[in-house]
C-alpha cells in the first residue's frame with residue numbers, strides 16, 4: 001500500500017481531535033466485550049491498509065513497550 | 068482385529084531370520100527401520116535404484132485405523148516417481164476446493180483452491196486411507212527380488228559408530244544382530260532408535276483433543292474439505308468433514324483438553340456429533356473412532372553420523388494442514404538420491420549434511436504453519452479468540468480479511484531458501500522455479516506423445532532447456548520448444564539444472580556448459596572445478 005518503510009512517530013494526523021472523537025463515539029454504549037471486538041476489527045482493517053509487515057511490527061513493538 | 072490396540076488392515080507373515088538359523092551375518096549398506104509410509108517409501112526408492120534393501124519393522128501387519136487421509140500434489144508426484152502414484156490417484160478422491168463455515172450460516176465465509184496453477188498432472192489433493200497407501204507400497208516392494216521386509220522384527224538396541232552401526236533385532240524366536248553402514252530410521256514419533264541414542268525431540272504440546280469419526284454413509288456431497296468454526300453441533304469449537312474412498316467420510320470434532328477418552332468414543336456419545344453435522348435422519352455405520360492429541364516438534368539434527376532420521380521420527384506436526392506424511396515423503400525424495408550416489412562412490416559422504424540442512428528447513432516451515440493454524444483454530448486466550456472471531460466476521464463481507472482465515476494451511480512444497488547445493492541466480496528471471504524450489508509441472512509433447520514435464524525428468528540429474536540452442540554439458544539434457552505452456556512457466560531460452568528430487572539446483576538465461584558442470588559439482592557436494 002504505502003511506500004514508507006518505517007513507522008511515522010512524529011505528529012502526522014490532521015484533524016486529530018475529530019478522529020479521536022469518532023473513535024471514542026464508536027465505543028459509546030458498548031460492553032467491554034463488544035469494545036474489544038470492535039478494536040480487533042479496527043486493527044485488522046488498518047493493518048490491511050498499511051500493508052507492510054515491518055511497519056506493523058514496529059507499531060506493535062511501540063504499543064507493547066512498557067512506559 | 069487389532070494388536071495392542073492398533074487395528075489391523077492386512078496381516079503379514081513373520082519369518083524367522085536367517086541370522087538365527089546360523090546363516091553367516093554380512094554387513095549391509097543400509098537398513099530401513101519402520102514400515103510406515105515413510106520407511107516403505109525409503110525402501111522403494113532405494114530398491115528402484117538397484118540396492119539390496121532390508122526393512123525391519125515391529126509390526127507384522129499393515130495397520131488400519133484413522134491416520135493420514137490427505138495426500139498433497141507433491142506427495143503424489145513422489146509416488147509417481149516410485150511407480151505407485153497412478154494407483155493411489157485412481158483409488159482416491161480428488162479434491163481441490165476447501166470451504167470454511169462459521170456459526171449457523173450455511174454460506175462459507177471463505178473458500179480456497181489447492182491447485183491455483185492448472186494444467187499439471189496431479190490434482191491439488193487426493194484423499195485416501197493411509198492403509199491403502201501403505202498396502203500399495205508393500206505390493207510394489209513385494210514384486211522386487213532385492214527387497215526383504217522383515218515383519219515382526221523390532222529394533223531393541225543400537226551401537227552407532229563413525230563407520231556404521233550394529234542393530235539388535237528382537238523377534239519371537241530371539242535376538243540377532245545386523246551390521247550396517249547406514250541406518251534410515253523411520254520408526255515413527257515414538258522412535259526407538261532416537262530414544263536408544265538419547266537424542267532430543269523438542270517442541271510444543273497442544274492441550275486439546277479431537278474426536279475422529281470415520282463413518283460410512285451414502286450421500287451425494289461434493290468432494291471438498293469443509294471446515295467449521297463454532298458450528299451449532301459443536302458450540303465454541305471446530306469440526307471438519309472430508310470424503311474418503313469406499314463411501315467413508317472423516318468427521319473430526321474438537322473436544323477440548325479434559326476428556327474421558329473411553330467415554331468419548333462410545334457410539335452413544337459420538338452419535339450427537341455425527342447427526343449434528345450430517346442431519347438427524349442420517350444412517351451411518353461406524354468404521355473407526357479415535358481420539359487424538361498432538362505436538363509440534365522436531366529433532367535438532369536429522370543426521371547423526373551414519374544414522375539418518377526421516378518422517379515422524381524426525382519431526383511431528385499437528386494434523387491441520389496434512390503435513391505429516393506429506394512432509395516425510397519429501398525427506399525420502401531428498402535422501403534417496405544422495406545416499407545412492409554416496410554408496411556408489413559418486414558423491415562424498417558429506418553430501419548427507421545437505422539432507423539435514425534442507426529437511427530441517429522443511430520441518431521448520433511445516434511446524435510454523437501448523438502451529439499458526441492450531442493457534443487460530445484453538446485460540447489459547449480471550450483476546451486471541453476475539454481476534455479470530457474478528458477475522459471470521461470481516462471475512463464474510465470483505466475480501467481483504469479472507470486470506471487471514473486459517474483453518475489449516477495445507478501442505479505445500481517447502482523451498483530450500485538456504486542450501487549448500489544451490490547456485491544462486493546470476494541472471495535476471497521473471498518467472499520459473501528458483502534454485503531450491505521444486506519444478507512446476509506442465510503438459511509437454513515428447514517424441515510425438517503427450518506427456519508431463521515432471522514424468523519426463525527421469526531419476527538422475529537433468530538439464531532442462533527451452534529453445535533451439537541447448538548447452539552441451541555432460542549431463543542428460545531434456546530439450547523443450549521455446550513456445551508452449553512449459554516454456555511460459557520457465558522462460559524461453561532458459562536452462563535449468565534439475566536434481567533427481569526435481570529441485571532446481573541452478574538456472575541460466577544463457578547457459579554455458581562450464582557453468583552447468585560447476586553447478587552440478589556443487590549440487591553433489593563436491594568442490595567446483597577451477598576455471
Ligand SMILES: Cc1cc2nc3c(=O)[nH]c(=O)nc-3n(C[C@H](O)[C@H](O)[C@H](O)COP(=O)(O)OP(=O)(O)OC[C@H]3O[C@@H](n4cnc5c(N)ncnc54)[C@H](O)[C@@H]3O)c2cc1C
Pocket residue numbers: 100101102103104105106123124125126133134135136137138197220221222223253254255256258259260279359377378379380386389390391392393394395
Ligand atoms: C488423525 C491423524 C490424521 C492425519 N492426517 C494426515 C494427513 O491427512 N496427511 C498426512 O500427510 N499425514 C497425516 N497424518 C500423519 C501421518 O499419519 C504420519 O505423518 C505418518 O504415519 C508418518 O509415517 P512414518 O512412516 O514416519 O511413521 P509411522 O507411520 O508411525 O510408522 C512407524 C513404523 O515404525 C515401526 N517401528 C516402531 N518402532 C519400531 C522398532 N523399535 N523397531 C522396528 N520398527 C519399529 C512401526 O512398526 C511402524 O511401521 C495424520 C495423523 C493422524 C494421527
